[in-house]
Amino acid sequence: MxxxxxxxxxxxxxxxxxxxxxxxxxxxxxxxxxxxxxxxxxxxxxxxxxxxxxxxxxxxxxxxxxxxxxxxxxxxxxxxxxxxxxxxxxxxxxxxxxxxxxxxxxxxxxxxxxxxxxxxxxxxxxxxxxxxxxxxLDLANSKNQLQQIVSPDPNDAGTWIYQDAWFNMGLFDKDKTITYPVKKEGNGVYVFILKGSFTVNGQTLSKRDGLGITGTDNIGITSLEDGAELLIMDVPMLS
CATH class of the missing domain: 2.60.120.10 (Jelly Rolls)
Incomplete structure (x- = not known):
């Protein structure tokens, strides 16, 4: 859950x-x-x-x-x-x-x-x-979609790090809805709002709010205004 x-x-x-x-x-x-x-x-x-x-x-x-x-x-x-x-x-x-x-x-x-x-x-x-x-980055690739900026794979999009973590950014028009699939079983996702406002898994978030989410495979995201921008960080929860 x-x-x-x-x-x-x-x-x-x-x-x-x-x-x-x-x-x-x-x-x-x-x-x-x-x-x-x-x-x-x-x-x-x-x-x-x-x-x-x-x-x-x-x-x-x-x-x-x-x-x-x-x-x-x-x-x-x-x-x-x-x-x-x-x-x-x-x-x-x-x-x-x-x-x-x-x-x-x-x-x-x-x-x-x-x-x-x-x-x-x-x-x-x-x-x-x-x-x-x-x-x-080609910022056009972040318009109404997520653009991957960090991953564990040197051959994947963006840059890479020594961790099973994926970062994505996106800039959205009002009422745009996407679903983010968690990249690795057991990972959690931390969503940070750069501009505007969103609902994320039913929680309303405004500029500079953060939401950590665990225990799910998919995250629903809807922008609430034009020009809304967020950063998604998909990271191991560590034991």
Whole structure:
């Protein structure tokens, strides 16, 4: 039987450092909520706005799959693997941090903020050789349908990570209905609303709301307004 975990936008952790305005769906940094530690393999889901010209200085990560999705503006990435890149709206960046990566992230523009999602998943393989990947999506493929952006398969659509997880994004007209089939038995699905509103398995969700769903093979989704956009994360629930 399906079970839902609702996270309304206003219940997220919040930290405003002036240069960084961040909302945390799960416990992170100074935000700690024992009931909000993770959703299966999904450990961190941060909704960040960074002021012009500011950013995160060089810092380390290891044994985590990190996915960055810019929503507005341009984010400059540098790492000790030799990558210097700009990621923009319509891009998806992945780092498999494995044995260890040092990187920095800065707003590439001084005159406007950058908004992006930073998402961490526990990997299914530890101490891999660190890797970096970045793709640019054809946004037409997200119109009134789901576009796969992350999977476990290097030969599949989008980019890939060391985890049995699939991410999809879609931008919908009002009253468009789709059914999302869960990709792997035992996986749960976390739905996050980027814009507008939807009903998801009978639950009404608005901008920046999240809903974790377990115990079902299919999820019904209906957009409630034009321009409604969502992100679907299909992840192992872990034992």
């Amino acid at each position: 399906a079970s839902n975990i609702l996270h309304k936008a206003e219940t997220r952790g919040h930290a405003n450092h002036g240069w960084l305005d961040s909302h945390h769906t799960f416990s992170f940094a100074n935000y700690y909520n024992p009931e909000r530690m993770q959703f299966g393999a999904l450990r961190v889901f941060n909704d960040d706005i960074v002021a012009g010209g500011r950013g995160f200085d060089v810092h380390p990560h290891d044994n985590m799959e990190i996915i960055s999705i810019p929503l507005e503006g341009d984010l400059e990435h540098k790492d000790n693997l030799g990558n210097t890149e700009i990621i923009r709206q319509g891009d998806v960046q992945v780092m498999s941090t494995g044995t260890g990566v040092f990187h920095s992230e800065y707003n590439a523009n001084k005159d406007r903020p950058v908004s992006f999602l930073q998402i961490w998943l526990f990997p299914n393989k530890l101490n891999v050789t660190p890797r970096y990947d970045q793709i640019t």
